Amino acid sequence: MNVHGEYKVPGGKLVVVDFTIVDEKIADFSLSGDFFLEPDEALLDINAAITGLSPNSTIEAFGDAIRAALPAEVHLLGFTPDSVGVAIRRAITGAAHWRDYDWQIIHERAVAPVLNAALDEVLTTAVGEGLRGPTLRIWEWDRPAVFIGSFQSVQNEVDEEQLNARNAQLVRRISGGGAMYMEPEACITYALYVPGELVRGMSFADSYAFLDEWVLEALHSLGIDAVYKPLNDITSPQGKIGGAAQKRIASGAVLHHVTMAYDMDPVAMTEVLRIGREKLSDKGTASAQKRVDPLRSQTGLSREEIVERLVEVFIRRHGGTRSEVTEGEWDAAEQLVEKKFLTEDWIRRVP
Incomplete structure (x- = not known):
């Protein structure tokens, strides 16, 4: 099952998520958008943090997983870990635009x-x-x-x-x-x-x-x-x-x-x-x-x-x-x- 979701952060940037669901777990997770993220390698850390989680996790759980996976020197501009969780939940629940x-x-x-x-x-x-x-x-x-x-x-x-x-x-x-x-x-x-x-x-x-x-x-x-x-x-x-x-x-x-x-x-x-x-x-x-x-x-x-x-x-x-x-x-x-x-x-x- 291929899943796509988007969330425009109020006052911020667009967060886009694409993933599949395999055996009731998130697989092949990919985050994209017009936000800013330093260093670049942190994008892979975010993708890895979400992969394997239950698609029914809460927004807070997704955000916590991302925060735990990111080193202290990472800078997220225009989005937050929780906003990624919102995009995932909107994708899962079939939210409209x-x-x-x-x-x-x-x-x-x-x-x-x-x-x-x-x-x-x-x-x-x-x-x-x-x-x-x-x-x-x-x-x-x-x-x-x-x-x-x-x-x-x-x-x-x-x-x-x-x-x-x-x-x-x-x-x-x-x-x-x-x-x-x-x-x-x-x-x-x-x-x-x-x-x-x-x-x-x-x-x-x-x-x-x-x-x-x-x-x-x-x-x-x-x-x-x-x-x-x-x-x-x-x-x-x-x-x-x-x-x-x-x-x-x-x-x-x-x-x-x-x-x-x-x-x-x-x-x-x-x-x-x-x-x-x-x-x-x-x-x-x-x-x-x-x-x-x-x-x-x-x-x-x-x-x-x-x-x-x-x-x-x-x-x-x-x-x-x-x-x-x-x-x-x-x-x-x-x-x-x-x-x-x-x-x-x-x-x-x-x-």
């Missing part, structure tokens, strides 16, 4: 924040059930909102008096993570609805950076020295830019959505979000501005121009055609708003 899919790109009209949350669930489910192709959607919303993570406590996270004073909507999303105060035109939010095969063989943490690498390329093209900070932050030397959250659903698809600050109001954030007050209580508002540095101050561009660049880079890297939310998907999302997202049982599932 971005270009295996015909991506759809949606950028619809502004809607209620709660409807955006419902659309995320509806569209992720549709991708998992094969009713829609993998999709990138840019959010637009028509009023301020606080989005809290699936497992967060409302009373611990949100000052509801301040929330109501700002006519903001309280929305509990289906993904985990922290609370965000989001105003129209002040944030850039996008969601990816992807088949599980795209991140198969990766750890949960690795999948975050993998799914957002195209965003880092777009930000770099705008002059921002953006990097991914595990687990789920996009940041730069000037401050945090945004954060990601994920949800893997029963249909087999993955929801990955990200909010980046364009023109954040740090005062509003600390008034509406209780946790923001505690984190910043000894540092003041000026520190809040440093914590989440808006894209506007780093680029001088309009929000629309940044969104256009994001979509442009995505299409260049992964392909994609413009699409729309279907009438049936709108109907399903609106029903989900009434049956779930606006109910007290859901909003206050963790009081």
